[in-house]
Amino acid sequence: MAPPIIELREISKSFPGVQALDRVSFEVREGEVHALLGENGAGKSTLIKILTGAHQPDSGTILLRGQPITIPDTRHGLKLGIAAIYQELSLYPDLSVAENIFMGHQPSNRFGVVSWRQMQQRARAILHELDADDLDVSRPVRGLSVGNQQRVEIAKALSHDARILIMDEPTAALTQHDVDRLFEIVRRLRARGVAIIYITHRLEEVFLLADRVTVLRDGRVVGETMHVSQTNQAELVRMMVGRTLDTFFPKDAAEPGEVVLEARNLSYGRTTRNVSFVLRRGEIVGLAGLVGAGRSELAQVLFGITPAESGEIRVEGKPVRIRNPREAMALGIAYVPEDRKLQGLLLRMNVRENTTLAVLRQLLRYGFVDDAAEMRLTQEYVDRLQIRTPSQMQQVANLSGGNQQKVVLAKWLAAKPKVLILDEPTRGIDVGAKAEIHRLMNTLAQQGMAILMISSELPEVLGMSDRVLVMRQGTIVAEFDRAHATQEAVIAAAMGADALHTTPAASTTLT
Amino acid sequence: MTTETRAATSAQPSRLLSALRTQEGVLFLVLVVIVIVLSLLSDRFLTVNNLLNQTRLFTETALLALPMTLIIISGGIDLSVGSMLAWSAVMLGFSWQLLGLPLPLAVVVCLLTGAIGGAINGALIAYVRVPPLIATLATLAIYRGFSFGISQARSARGFPEEFAFWGQGQVGPFPTQFLILVVLIVAMHLLLARTGFGRWVYAIGNNELAARYSGIPVERVKFTLYTLSGLMAGLAAFIFTSRVTTTRADAATGLELDVIAAVVLGGTSIFGGSGSIIGTMLGLVIITLLRNGLLLTGVKGDATFMVIGLVLIAAVLINNLVRRR
Ligand SMILES: Nc1ncnc2c1ncn2[C@@H]1O[C@H](COP(=O)(O)OP(=O)(O)OP(=O)(O)O)[C@@H](O)[C@H]1O
Numbered sequence: 001m002a003p004p005i006i007e008l009r010e011i012s013k014s015f016p017g018v019q020a021l022d023r024v025s026f027e028v029r030e031g032e033v034h035a036l037l038g039e040n041g042a043g044k045s046t047l048i049k050i051l052t053g054a055h056q057p058d059s060g061t062i063l064l065r066g067q068p069i070t071i072p073d074t075r076h077g078l079k080l081g082i083a084a085i086y087q088e089l090s091l092y093p094d095l096s097v098a099e100n101i102f103m104g105h106q107p108s109n110r111f112g113v114v115s116w117r118q119m120q121q122r123a124r125a126i127l128h129e130l131d132a133d134d135l136d137v138s139r140p141v142r143g144l145s146v147g148n149q150q151r152v153e154i155a156k157a158l159s160h161d162a163r164i165l166i167m168d169e170p171t172a173a174l175t176q177h178d179v180d181r182l183f184e185i186v187r188r189l190r191a192r193g194v195a196i197i198y199i200t201h202r203l204e205e206v207f208l209l210a211d212r213v214t215v216l217r218d219g220r221v222v223g224e225t226m227h228v229s230q231t232n233q234a235e236l237v238r239m240m241v242g243r244t245l246d247t248f249f250p251k252d253a254a255e256p257g258e259v260v261l262e263a264r265n266l267s268y269g270r271t272t273r274n275v276s277f278v279l280r281r282g283e284i285v286g287l288a289g290l291v292g293a294g295r296s297e298l299a300q301v302l303f304g305i306t307p308a309e310s311g312e313i314r315v316e317g318k319p320v321r322i323r324n325p326r327e328a329m330a331l332g333i334a335y336v337p338e339d340r341k342l343q344g345l346l347l348r349m350n351v352r353e354n355t356t357l358a359v360l361r362q363l364l365r366y367g368f369v370d371d372a373a374e375m376r377l378t379q380e381y382v383d384r385l386q387i388r389t390p391s392q393m394q395q396v397a398n399l400s401g402g403n404q405q406k407v408v409l410a411k412w413l414a415a416k417p418k419v420l421i422l423d424e425p426t427r428g429i430d431v432g433a434k435a436e437i438h439r440l441m442n443t444l445a446q447q448g449m450a451i452l453m454i455s456s457e458l459p460e461v462l463g464m465s466d467r468v469l470v471m472r473q474g475t476i477v478a479e480f481d482r483a484h485a486t487q488e489a490v491i492a493a494a495m496g497a498d499a500l501h502t503t504p505a506a507s508t509t510l511t
Numbered sequence: 512m513t514t515e516t517r518a519a520t521s522a523q524p525s526r527l528l529s530a531l532r533t534q535e536g537v538l539f540l541v542l543v544v545i546v547i548v549l550s551l552l553s554d555r556f557l558t559v560n561n562l563l564n565q566t567r568l569f570t571e572t573a574l575l576a577l578p579m580t581l582i583i584i585s586g587g588i589d590l591s592v593g594s595m596l597a598w599s600a601v602m603l604g605f606s607w608q609l610l611g612l613p614l615p616l617a618v619v620v621c622l623l624t625g626a627i628g629g630a631i632n633g634a635l636i637a638y639v640r641v642p643p644l645i646a647t648l649a650t651l652a653i654y655r656g657f658s659f660g661i662s663q664a665r666s667a668r669g670f671p672e673e674f675a676f677w678g679q680g681q682v683g684p685f686p687t688q689f690l691i692l693v694v695l696i697v698a699m700h701l702l703l704a705r706t707g708f709g710r711w712v713y714a715i716g717n718n719e720l721a722a723r724y725s726g727i728p729v730e731r732v733k734f735t736l737y738t739l740s741g742l743m744a745g746l747a748a749f750i751f752t753s754r755v756t757t758t759r760a761d762a763a764t765g766l767e768l769d770v771i772a773a774v775v776l777g778g779t780s781i782f783g784g785s786g787s788i789i790g791t792m793l794g795l796v797i798i799t800l801l802r803n804g805l806l807l808t809g810v811k812g813d814a815t816f817m818v819i820g821l822v823l824i825a826a827v828l829i830n831n832l833v834r835r836r
């Protein structure tokens with residue numbers, strides 16, 4: 001087998017109050033996909049930021065092709081052929097695909113004038129290698145699907161002639177179809193000898209894609225790097241969380257109570273059309289559909305972000321008007337949004353301020369924030385969701401991706417809603433915490449909460465839901481109870497009957 | 512759990528250091544240096560009389576800087592404060608001298624004028640959704656226009672003796688307006704740092720969309736902030752009029768620059784989301800003392816402007832360095 005192209009030896013890195021990496025050794029070879037696993041906050045992103053030059057290690061050495069090197073910044077890292085696609089995409093929405101690909105190193109003539117024609121040609125050539133000829137290099141990135149944006153990110157990495165490509169949870173926000181395409185690209189790059197570090201919380205991907213796997217826990221390597229053929233999912237989970245864990249969705253059969261929320265012929269623009277459904281106390285209803293079917297848009301109508309233009313909403317039998325989130329909250333509705341950075345978090349504020357934001361009014365005494373009560377409430381949710389943070393005063397921006405997601409969940413659970421709308425609640429969350437959140441949803445439903453869950457992971461929808469609603473083109477096209485909600489039935493409904501006949505790969509195209 | 516205890520122990524020895532690492536800490540050091548240098552340069556500088564006197568000039572700017580801090584933290588800006596002050600002052604003189612209102616009532620008119628001016632800003636920004644920079648740039652011109660139109664370029668004067676109490680009088684050793692200011696500083700600090708409203712202000716400046724999604728009444732908060740800014744401009748107008756015993760339409764021209772400079776020097780992010788009243792007050796004290804001290808040491812007015820500009824840049828640089836370590 002090939003010698004390691006890059007090797008980390010005894011790398012340590014700490015942040016105030018956190019030992020993010022503790023003497024981690026790790027290596028990748030040319031032409032291999034090396035999976036990096038670990039719980040939220042285990043240190044995965046920190047490790048790759050050290051490789052790209054975004055962070056400097058406190059101690060330890062980095063060897064590139066056997067030579068010790070330092071990587072003072074990411075520009076330098078790129079020059080060495082180390083590129084990363086981060087957890088959050090970082091494209092400039094108003095610039096074109098080609099400009100994004102060549103951001104910072106545009107092909108130019110000797111007077112420094114950017115050569116647009118050359119840039120577009122080269123962009124097209126790179127995308128061709130990725131089998132993404134369908135992307136128009138002159139259109140702006142804004143409005144591209146997440147899958148396409150990611151292809152642009154990969155093209156950007158390749159434009160630097162990356163020999164080491166790092167992917168941090170690349171599939172977290174992708175549809176199944178895009179995941180399949182991504183895998184194709186990854187295999188293609190591997191065949192070309194690129195060394196790939198692949199971070200994911202979806203263990204099945206490890207076995208589909210990776211050659212070797214390394215597990216981190218609390219900043220340390222657990223055991224040693226293994227070939228994927230030598231291990232299995234259960235073992236990986238045990239290594240990640242330090243104990244055996246039942247990752248199966250623990251949904252109990254529920255006895256749905258009376259109707260809490262009823263929608264009648266709700267419409268908004270073109271995205272929500274004549275939607276009617278009911279939600280009962282104590283039940284979890286899954287909302288399935290393809291990306292663009294209007295699931296998040298429906299949630300935003302219910303939560304008053306884009307109030308319904310026509311139709312009726314009833315809460316506990318009474319017709320209500322929901323014109324803004326405040327009115328929705330007053331009626332006991334909460335919404336955990338899809339995009340935590342944009343819609344969920346105050347990144348530069350701390351864990352406590354974020355957790356209590358939606359219930360701050362209840363923590364006021366004569367207008368003043370009751371510190372002790374606020375601290376108690378926050379601690380309750382930090383413990384309950386196992387949010388990994390050195391203290392409640394930590395800036396949310398410094399938390400790992402999965403822990404940020406938990407903070408958003410905490411904010412809305414603290415509101416103790418009657419109706420909880422969850423939009424991709426477990427995106428970026430590790431297996432252990434995911435099972436924990438599912439257990440929590442189960443308990444909340446048992447206590448009488450009605451939960452509407454949007455999820456792009458079909459197993460999650462099928463495993464957790466008492467009923468499944470399927471949306472297509474802005475309207476609800478099918479409803480299944482738990483017994484009848486099979487993968488095939490849901491997919492068929494989401495695609496529409498005609499599409500099923502024409503698309504052979506239907507089973508993989510559902511989001 | 513283990514990480515938490517680790518955090519607690521490692522935080523102990525560096526508490527002093529981390530206090531100095533804040534913008535307030537840096538400003539405090541800068542202030543100490545300035546006081547030392549100026550008192551070496553001029554023996555008239557570090558005298559109780561001189562310093563107390565400074566607070567008279569300082570108060571009007573400070574009154575405007577208090578709400579400005581909140582506004583900038585919320586991600587906005589109010590350029591019209593100087594104009595609102597002038598308009599309110601003119602209304603005071605006008606309603607007293609020309610309309611013949613009793614003086615206390617004229618003062619109420621003055622405060623109301625400011626509040627209305629601010630409420631108009633607030634309505635434009637919060638409900639019509641005009642960007643704050645544009646809205647208040649427009650009203651900066653419009654309110655100034657009102658001042659000239661209403662006063663017809665005449666100044667009101669001849670206020671009764673007892674009216675001077677608010678701008679020239681003393682309570683014990685302290686100038687009257689200084690005591691008013693102290694009360695308001697404490698109130699504003701508490702409002703921003705300890706109340707739910709203050710938390711909302713930070714939240715809006717941090718991520719307005721997330722704030723909205725969390726049920727914060729974003730429009731109402733913004734409207735309140737700009738109205739408060741107007742009301743404080745009215746109060747500053749009243750104290751200003753009492754101090755200079757005349758109301759002129761060109762009063763406080765360009766004052767918004769001093770106010771904004773103080774807020775930014777005080778460490779409030781011009782992009783919103785962070786800042787404090789204490790920082791703003793330190794920033795303002797530095798600017799005021801520099802002006803006064805340099806004047807006392809014989810530096811010409813134009814040069815003091817430059818020095819203040821340099822201090823502004825230096826403070827931000829030092830802070831950046833210290834923060835990055
Ligand atoms: N800039 C920072 N300042 C302070 N602490 C940080 C910073 N970046 C990361 N950390 C902390 O370091 C630890 C490791 O974080 P990291 O982002 O590497 O986790 P991760 O394994 O990528 O987790 P996830 O799966 O949730 O993305 C966490 O406890 C995190 O809070």
Ligand SMILES: [Mg+2]
Binds near residue numbers: 045046087400402
């Ligand atoms: Mg991460």
